[in-house]
Amino acid sequence: MVLELINLSKTYIDPETQQTIQALNNINLAVRNGEFLSIIGPSGCGKTTLLRIIAGLEQHSAGEMLFNGEQLAEPWSRVGFVFQEYALFPWRTVSENIEFGLELKGIPKSERRQRAREYIHNFGMDGFEDKYPKELSGGMKQRVAIARTLITNPAIILMDEPFGSLDSQTRNTLQEFLLSVWQDSNKTVLFVTHNIDEAVFLSNRVIGLSKRPGTIKFSQEIAIPMPRDRTSTEFNQYRKEILDFLHRERTSPDRSEKTGPFA
Amino acid sequence: MCLKTTVPGNLGAMNYITEKLKIIFPLVLLVLWQIASSLGFFPPHNIPSPIQILNGLRELIVIGLPPGSSLFLHCFESLLRVGSGFLVALVTAVPLGIVVGRFAVLRIMLTPVIEVIRPIPPLAWIPLAIIWFGIGFQSATFIIFLGCFFPILLSTISGVLSVEKRLIEAAKTLGATEKIIFLKVLIPGSTPSIFTGARIGLGIGWMTLVAAEFTGVKSGYGLGYMIMVARDIQRPDLVIAGMVAIGLLGYLLDVGVRRFESKLLRWR
Numbered sequence: 001m002v003l004e005l006i007n008l009s010k011t012y013i014d015p016e017t018q019q020t021i022q023a024l025n026n027i028n029l030a031v032r033n034g035e036f037l038s039i040i041g042p043s044g045c046g047k048t049t050l051l052r053i054i055a056g057l058e059q060h061s062a063g064e065m066l067f068n069g070e071q072l073a074e075p076w077s078r079v080g081f082v083f084q085e086y087a088l089f090p091w092r093t094v095s096e097n098i099e100f101g102l103e104l105k106g107i108p109k110s111e112r113r114q115r116a117r118e119y120i121h122n123f124g125m126d127g128f129e130d131k132y133p134k135e136l137s138g139g140m141k142q143r144v145a146i147a148r149t150l151i152t153n154p155a156i157i158l159m160d161e162p163f164g165s166l167d168s169q170t171r172n173t174l175q176e177f178l179l180s181v182w183q184d185s186n187k188t189v190l191f192v193t194h195n196i197d198e199a200v201f202l203s204n205r206v207i208g209l210s211k212r213p214g215t216i217k218f219s220q221e222i223a224i225p226m227p228r229d230r231t232s233t234e235f236n237q238y239r240k241e242i243l244d245f246l247h248r249e250r251t252s253p254d255r256s257e258k259t260g261p262f263a
Numbered sequence: 264m265c266l267k268t269t270v271p272g273n274l275g276a277m278n279y280i281t282e283k284l285k286i287i288f289p290l291v292l293l294v295l296w297q298i299a300s301s302l303g304f305f306p307p308h309n310i311p312s313p314i315q316i317l318n319g320l321r322e323l324i325v326i327g328l329p330p331g332s333s334l335f336l337h338c339f340e341s342l343l344r345v346g347s348g349f350l351v352a353l354v355t356a357v358p359l360g361i362v363v364g365r366f367a368v369l370r371i372m373l374t375p376v377i378e379v380i381r382p383i384p385p386l387a388w389i390p391l392a393i394i395w396f397g398i399g400f401q402s403a404t405f406i407i408f409l410g411c412f413f414p415i416l417l418s419t420i421s422g423v424l425s426v427e428k429r430l431i432e433a434a435k436t437l438g439a440t441e442k443i444i445f446l447k448v449l450i451p452g453s454t455p456s457i458f459t460g461a462r463i464g465l466g467i468g469w470m471t472l473v474a475a476e477f478t479g480v481k482s483g484y485g486l487g488y489m490i491m492v493a494r495d496i497q498r499p500d501l502v503i504a505g506m507v508a509i510g511l512l513g514y515l516l517d518v519g520v521r522r523f524e525s526k527l528l529r530w531r
Contacts, residue, residue: 055436056436076437080436080437083432087430088433089430089434089452091451092451132530149436149437
């Protein structure tokens with residue numbers, strides 16, 4: 001297992017109301033090496049918090065998190081993160097953005113440039129090496145962000161609604177692009193999305209988080225061979241299952257009041 | 264001639280005229296002033312004509328005031344003072360601003376101190392500067408430093424605060440240490456704001472300098488000092504010529520910083 005979460009919980013104190021809020025409750029998850037795993041769930045269920053904990057951007061309150069069976073003080077040595085809003089450095093060119101991680105590792109400039117160039121070429125961005133992020137389209141920015149993460153060779157790539165702010169055409173193109181990148185690289189991907197179609201199209205497995213406090217309430221292997229046809233009957237069957245789960249979650253009684261200070 | 268042939272008719276002509284107006288308008292004012300002076304509307308010993316001022320400017324360059332101290336030497340000395348005070352402010356205010364911007368504790372701790380010292384005019388420090396450093400270059404540097412320091416500090420702090428949290432997190436997930444975040448995220452991210460502060464600081468520094476030079480200089484050079492000499496010998500034409508030099512130099516300094524800025528911040 002490349003990543004194991006054992007009884008992972010997260011509580012934090014709301015800075016405004018001073019109330020203790022339980023964001024995640026007893027998450028148990030084993031992620032296989034090379035798996036593409038999507039995480040869905042109603043808004044505010046803690047999907048993003050979960051990814052941020054795995055990335056080391058936040059601390060969990062209880063439970064364990066194991067990478068290849070060991071605990072890591074600096075998860076980012078194994079984990080890469082792709083943000084919804086790209087988070088490219090606006091003062092760096094495409095090539096300089098992609099090179100960032102290599103630069104931190106002290107790799108000489110010429111080698112960095114060479115390796116970035118390979119990504120730029122493979123990602124269909126020839127001629128954009130020296131452009132600044134403001135000159136790129138949203139889809140292009142996200143390709144740069146993915147390249148910037150991949151070049152550091154993380155074992156696991158965490159993606160937080162990476163295509164959430166793209167139009168549906170670009171979104172479909174980038175889904176196919178990501179699929180080919182994933183298939184070539186054998187990386188493990190944890191993918192948070194709101195988009196059910198996207199989850200079924202990309203994933204080996206889809207898990208669903210409940211309303212806050214988030215806990216895994218749904219898990220479904222997607223057993224359709226790649227490439228998948230978005231209009232096939234079996235594709236729609238999976239979509240329906242996930243939709244039903246989300247509907248059940250939305251209409252289930254609210255449990256969030258139990259998480260107050262007198263719970 | 265291939266001048267502006269691609270600009271559509273009327274709009275192009277309008278722009279062209281507007282563009283020219285910014286030169287024509289001041290010229291018209293000067294001509295009116297000259298005519299009024301020549302007709303004797305202005306007493307020449309109080310309000311010299313533009314031609315007198317121009318002659319004064321030539322006198323300042325060729326003969327100098329006091330004779331032998333050319334305008335260029337005064338400019339050079341003034342620029343040197345501003346430059347040194349500005350540089351000291353830059354190398355102290357920027358790092359301090361970045362640290363204060365990054366750590367909320369420091370911000371809370373230092374804000375009252377900054378807010379009380381900041382409204383004290385740099386000129387109010389002159390007595391203390393003289394006690395500490397005596398009259399001379401060090402005092403001047405200190406006064407200019409005070410004028411430049413706070414605008415740069417405050418802009419740097421707000422620059423750091425304006426750096427998107429996502430960028431810091433992205434750097435972290437790519438393996439950046441706190442030091443790397445300072446050098447490769449916070450500094451470049453706050454550069455636009457630092458430039459704004461530097462321009463304001465330089466402007467205040469320049470204004471402070473000339474005023475400070477009024478109160479006396481030891482070296483016998485400086486634009487403010489030169490103007491005070493012109494006053495002592497009752498020469499308003501030389502006073503105004505000196506003021507023109509101050510205005511032009513201040514303008515050129517700002518243009519210089521802006522050029523540098525747009526070159527450095529092409530990514531914006």
